[in-house]
Amino acid sequence: MAVTIKDIAKKVGRSVTTVSRAHNGYDDVSAATRELIEKTARELGYTPNTYAQRLQKQRSDTIGFIIPTFGPRFSDPFFSEFIAGIGNKASQLGFDVLVSTCAPGEEEMNVYRSKVEGKRVDGLIIIRTRQQDPRIQYLVQRGFPFVSFGRTRDNFDFPYVDEDSFYGMKLVVDHLCGQGHRRIACIAPPSDFNFGVDRLEGFIEGIRETGLSHHPKLIKIGDLTQRDGYRCTSELLDISEPPTAIVACNDLMAFGALRAVRERGLEVGRDIAVTGFDDIPMAEHADPPLTTVHQPIYQIGTMVCDMLIDLIVNSRLENSQIVLKPRLIIRQSSHPTV
Amino acid sequence: MAVTIKDIAKKVGRSVTTVSRAHNGYDDVSAATRELIEKTARELGYTPNTYAQRLQKQRSDTIGFIIPTFGPRFSDPFFSEFIAGIGNKASQLGFDVLVSTCAPGEEEMNVYRSKVEGKRVDGLIIIRTRQQDPRIQYLVQRGFPFVSFGRTRDNFDFPYVDEDSFYGMKLVVDHLCGQGHRRIACIAPPSDFNFGVDRLEGFIEGIRETGLSHHPKLIKIGDLTQRDGYRCTSELLDISEPPTAIVACNDLMAFGALRAVRERGLEVGRDIAVTGFDDIPMAEHADPPLTTVHQPIYQIGTMVCDMLIDLIVNSRLENSQIVLKPRLIIRQSSHPTV
DNA sequence: ATTGACTTCCAAAACGTTTTGGAATAGAAT
DNA sequence: ATTCTATTCCAAAACGTTTTGGAAGTCAAT
Numbered sequence: 076m077a078v079t080i081k082d083i084a085k086k087v088g089r090s091v092t093t094v095s096r097a098h099n100g101y102d103d104v105s106a107a108t109r110e111l112i113e114k115t116a117r118e119l120g121y122t123p124n125t126y127a128q129r130l131q132k133q134r135s136d137t138i139g140f141i142i143p144t145f146g147p148r149f150s151d152p153f154f155s156e157f158i159a160g161i162g163n164k165a166s167q168l169g170f171d172v173l174v175s176t177c178a179p180g181e182e183e184m185n186v187y188r189s190k191v192e193g194k195r196v197d198g199l200i201i202i203r204t205r206q207q208d209p210r211i212q213y214l215v216q217r218g219f220p221f222v223s224f225g226r227t228r229d230n231f232d233f234p235y236v237d238e239d240s241f242y243g244m245k246l247v248v249d250h251l252c253g254q255g256h257r258r259i260a261c262i263a264p265p266s267d268f269n270f271g272v273d274r275l276e277g278f279i280e281g282i283r284e285t286g287l288s289h290h291p292k293l294i295k296i297g298d299l300t301q302r303d304g305y306r307c308t309s310e311l312l313d314i315s316e317p318p319t320a321i322v323a324c325n326d327l328m329a330f331g332a333l334r335a336v337r338e339r340g341l342e343v344g345r346d347i348a349v350t351g352f353d354d355i356p357m358a359e360h361a362d363p364p365l366t367t368v369h370q371p372i373y374q375i376g377t378m379v380c381d382m383l384i385d386l387i388v389n390s391r392l393e394n395s396q397i398v399l400k401p402r403l404i405i406r407q408s409s410h411p412t413v
Numbered sequence: 414m415a416v417t418i419k420d421i422a423k424k425v426g427r428s429v430t431t432v433s434r435a436h437n438g439y440d441d442v443s444a445a446t447r448e449l450i451e452k453t454a455r456e457l458g459y460t461p462n463t464y465a466q467r468l469q470k471q472r473s474d475t476i477g478f479i480i481p482t483f484g485p486r487f488s489d490p491f492f493s494e495f496i497a498g499i500g501n502k503a504s505q506l507g508f509d510v511l512v513s514t515c516a517p518g519e520e521e522m523n524v525y526r527s528k529v530e531g532k533r534v535d536g537l538i539i540i541r542t543r544q545q546d547p548r549i550q551y552l553v554q555r556g557f558p559f560v561s562f563g564r565t566r567d568n569f570d571f572p573y574v575d576e577d578s579f580y581g582m583k584l585v586v587d588h589l590c591g592q593g594h595r596r597i598a599c600i601a602p603p604s605d606f607n608f609g610v611d612r613l614e615g616f617i618e619g620i621r622e623t624g625l626s627h628h629p630k631l632i633k634i635g636d637l638t639q640r641d642g643y644r645c646t647s648e649l650l651d652i653s654e655p656p657t658a659i660v661a662c663n664d665l666m667a668f669g670a671l672r673a674v675r676e677r678g679l680e681v682g683r684d685i686a687v688t689g690f691d692d693i694p695m696a697e698h699a700d701p702p703l704t705t706v707h708q709p710i711y712q713i714g715t716m717v718c719d720m721l722i723d724l725i726v727n728s729r730l731e732n733s734q735i736v737l738k739p740r741l742i743i744r745q746s747s748h749p750t751v
Numbered sequence: 752a753t754t755g756a757c758t759t760c761c762a763a764a765a766c767g768t769t770t771t772g773g774a775a776t777a778g779a780a781t
Numbered sequence: 782a783t784t785c786t787a788t789t790c791c792a793a794a795a796c797g798t799t800t801t802g803g804a805a806g807t808c809a810a811t
Binding site: 089090091092093096102103104105108127129130131132133 | 788789790791792793795796797798
């Protein structure tokens with residue numbers, strides 16, 4: 076049996092109340108007893124029972140994070156970094172992180188409901204927001220604390236951190252135009268993801284602003300995997316007037332593009348430019364190193380976590396809607412002489 | 414205020430005992446009352462308070478997983494897949510997963526201790542085992558349930574799943590010898606990881622068995638990152654009689670090697686062979702596709718989780734030490750005509 | 752009429768903590 | 782001597798469940 080507060084109380088000849096209050100730093104405990112209590116607690120190897128505390132305090136000191144897994148062999152490097160950000164910040168603030176996984180779809184809302192209604196978590200972190208996001212609708216409606224990475228097209232008002240994907244894509248297009256490219260293709264994410272729409276719209280707006288005309292043929296939709304980046308690029312290279320630059324909307328698809336290009340005997344950076352989005356660590360080590368839009372995933376993880384805990388503890392949050400201006404990282408995949 | 418069992422009891426005019434027993438499927442509740450209770454529970458939107466249950470049952474129905482993060486910008490694709498495996502299996506069995514992060518070192522053991530002694534989790538999953546692993550020593554000593562991915566060189570008896578890295582490396586060396594290579598280099602992991610030692614020893618044994626002599630100069634230690642794979646490969650290519658094949662002990666370092674080789678104007682697969690280990694999804698899409706040893710990370714995650722929960726629930730475990738025979742996946746990085 | 756078996760129910764204790772609302776004592780001020 | 786103020790302590794209730802150890806009622810068999 077584990078050591079409880081009662082054991083300590085018995086040993087030092089005080090009530091459990093006093094022991095509890097000593098532990099929690101109340102000032103109605105004399106210095107002498109406090110020290111005695113602390114000493115015996117250490118000796119006995121006492122650690123408080125979290126569940127009893129939580130039951131009593133009616134708080135779980137836990138935040139939840141439900142990873143949207145797309146198929147079993149998913150392995151988006153994005154997530155491990157994001158989780159590390161959340162995890163480190165949370166433990167720093169004395170919170171636990173409860174991680175679940177669930178594919179978007181039928182079962183998804185049940186998972187969310189059970190976490191919220193079973194009071195297992197004090198708040199949730201949402202990622203990969205959709206244009207109309209049922210998760211957000213549900214949480215807003217219930218008034219349950221959450222912070223999301225990503226906005227939606229709903230008219231709900233809620234706290235989020237997001238990157239200005241629209242702006243980021245314009246940076247990419249501007250850069251490519253500056254390099255003399257005139258036929259620029261885009262491999263866009265599926266439009267159910269909100270960032271997918273942002274990025275595509277940013278691309279189109281970038282093209283428009285530079286005075287180029289926009290060819291629907293030069294836009295493909297990929298599912299964010301390398302495989303699909305490869306497929307889309309192959310298709311793009313097969314059309315009659317193939318593009319001279321390919322803008323992939325995430326790094327993974329850009330990697331697929333690199334391969335497709337090289338398979339045709341073309342040299343990336345010289346014959347054709349390829350760019351990504353996210354700047355995952357591997358982007359720097361791609362061959363050639365990938366021009367991409369930097370997203371500080373780890374920091375975003377810590378920010379989102381920080382905001383959520385702030386919201387939980389203070390029941391309100393200033394500066395609750397943050398949009399980060401991204402940076403363009405120019406490497407050789409779009410600029411051979413860098 | 415949330416709905417409790419008391420509210421239901423009051424509403425249906427029964428005791429809380431009966432309501433509780435109805436919920437838990439005891440047979441001393443009449444069909445009529447059971448139905449009534451279920452109906453009102455649904456109407457009132459009742460969900461049990463997990464913390465109260467856990468306090469009472471003295472079980473947390475939670476398993477813990479502490480990610481060893483090596484620096485903030487870590488992003489090993491390995492982890493997201495592994496977590497998905499754990500997460501899906503756990504939720505399938507009604508368990509929660511509590512994720513923390515902690516760099517190996519000073520603080521690490523405190524994190525483990527607090528999880529164990531605070532009774533927040535019923536069991537732990539350990540990964541990236543070291544030769545002498547203090548975490549395992551601690552858990553074995555305390556008799557706390559855990560399952561690890563990876564063995565140690567300690568003399569402790571504990572449940573694990575591991576891949577036969579030794580055998581896997583021999584497969585690689587055999588294959589390369591069969592391709593006619595005679596000067597084969599190895600980029601080994603740091604020796605504090607147990608799998609690092611296994612892999613290096615497998616390499617050396619493979620070389621020995623094929624009757625080649627083993628050149629200490631052809632062995633480099635890399636820190637598992639792409640950057641270090643690049644560095645080690647560059648060094649290897651600079652020696653007077655450079656190797657014709659480079660065996661990296663994980664895929665990430667192999668990617669770095671690919672780049673270093675290509676930068677010298679050599680063609681991977683034709684002029685020089687490169688192999689990896691792990692078969693992360695990206696390996697298939699590398700350029701050229703990477704010959705590597707397959708590790709079913711997702712499945713290993715589910716296996717480990719399954720075993721742990723089995724151990725928790727039944728307090729024992731048959732078949733508790735599993736070593737998987739790996740498969741060699743031959744792709745073009747070592748075999749241009751595949 | 753008693754006994755026994757079966758069905759259906761429940762009061763109270765327990766899990767380990769925190770919080771509430773004082774009580775007891777000592778010393779200082781009147 | 783009385784009142785006031787600090788200081789130090791604590792009993793009991795509460796958080797929401799499950800489990801223990803019966804109790805009460807019904808029915809059939811004796």
